[in-house]
Amino acid sequence: MKGGIELVCPAGSLPALRAAVDSGANAVYMGFRDATNARNFPGLNFDEAEAREGVAYAHSHGARVFLAINVYPQPSGWGEATCAVDRAVELGVDALIIADPGLLRYAAHNHPRQRLHLSVQGSATNHHAIQFYHDHFGIRRVVLPRVLSLQQVRRVVETSPVEVEVFGYGSLCVMVEGRCMLSSYVTGASPNTCGVCSPAAAVRWEETSSGRQSRLNGVLIDRYAPGEAAGYPTLCKGRYRVGEHVFHAIEEPTSLNVLPVLPELLSSGVVAIKVEGRQRSRAYVTRVTRVLRAALDACQADPERFVPREEWVAALDEVSEGRCQTLGALHRSWQ
Ligand code: SF4
Incomplete structure (x- = not known):
């Protein structure tokens, strides 16, 4: 792996996947072209042949592939969702990102050797919830919702029985994730x-x-x-x-950017930083991956003197929602 912390980047298409890998991602995450993943937009995602090609490309360049099957299937979609789990395992992806407990159970029972990550859509924000998913389904990693302060992230990492991944850049979702009505x-x-x-x-x-x-x-x-x-x-x-x-009565259009608190975030013990945006273009993926790669390398080399460079901030600014960036909940000292 390039550097100790894993940079996980979005792959909404094969060109985006290649761009992420070529720009320094340690891992990419993707979904099938159907209603089994939470970025089911026209023109996005992978059919089976593209997924196979994407997995081969990433693996041949030393990057891991995570596949998101992170919706809560309705009874009519259960067969499609379990079929997606089976197909993903057969493709040889490195981890499945799942939210629904029933689907986690299906994956754990039918594919006990498959690595499972709890999706951000699972909304697990404390170690009791994470322990539950670990005990019952053997999850190896949790992706934390973007509602926790830095102190809270630190406390979750200290007590979590599994690896912790957090979002580092991208659009925000203001609801308790996974439960937007x-x-x-x-x-x-x-x-x-x-x-x-x-x-x-x-x-x-x-x-x-x-x-x-x-x-x-x-x-x-x-x-x-x-x-x-x-x-x-x-x-x-x-x-x-x-x-x-x-x-903007509910939320300003703005993008999370953790670069100002990267040293604190890395010292908390999180193992991976994730970039949001499978619905975004290949150019977005290239730009954001390059900036995050450079920042993570610089921060890990010398955390004491790490300061986000002006050119990184400017590059991210151009692709940020509303051209605004925020630390979101991370900076809330009262949480
Ligand atoms: S809060 Fe907004 S971004 Fe999040 S799921 Fe609901 S509508 Fe989508």
Whole structure:
């Protein structure tokens, strides 16, 4: 592995997978082109031939492959989900990322030698929950939700029976992850059951006399001033009228960036830093992977004197949501 901590990068397509590996990822994570993963967007993900090619490419370059089957299948989707587990194991992926306890049980019983990671969608934020998944399904790693402060991450690592992976860069999700009701309420399709927050079929763009506006299943999400950059409509990041004011009432569109606290994060004992964004382009994957690779190498070489370089911040700024970056919950001293 390049460096002691694992850099885990998104692979929404074969070109993105190659870009991540070539740019210094230690591992990539991907999903099948169906409703078994929480990034089920048109034009993304892997069919079986592409997945096989991706696994071969990563392995031949010394990178590991994790495969996300991280929805909570409805009864009608159970066969598809278990079939995805079997296919992934047969492909030789290095770990399965799963959230649903039933699916974890299926994988643990039917493929006892397969490495299992608890998805961020599992929302395990304390060592009792992690111990439960370890005892019952033998998980080897947990991906922590982005709702914990640095102190809380440290405490979880100290008591966790398994490896801990945290997000290092990318879009934020403000709900307790894995349990968002916003999108199911408006569209009937949640990230947990259908793999998307805002299904493309429910998205509508309109040009009006007061500017471009976006709707999700008829619900007005945002209205943009002339020339203003328009983001993909996501319910939690829309602008709504509250009293007299129209503003991002739930969450500002912004990207998590842990570079300012990287030394503290690494010293906490986490084993892996994950980049969000399987729905993003190959150029995004290349840029973010390169920056994180350089930062992790610099931080591990000399944590005492580590300072994020200006060019890293600028490079990330260009691909950040709303061109804003945040430490999210990590900096909350009161948590
Ligand atoms: S709608 Fe927002 S809060 Fe809900 S899952 Fe999507 S990103 Fe997270």
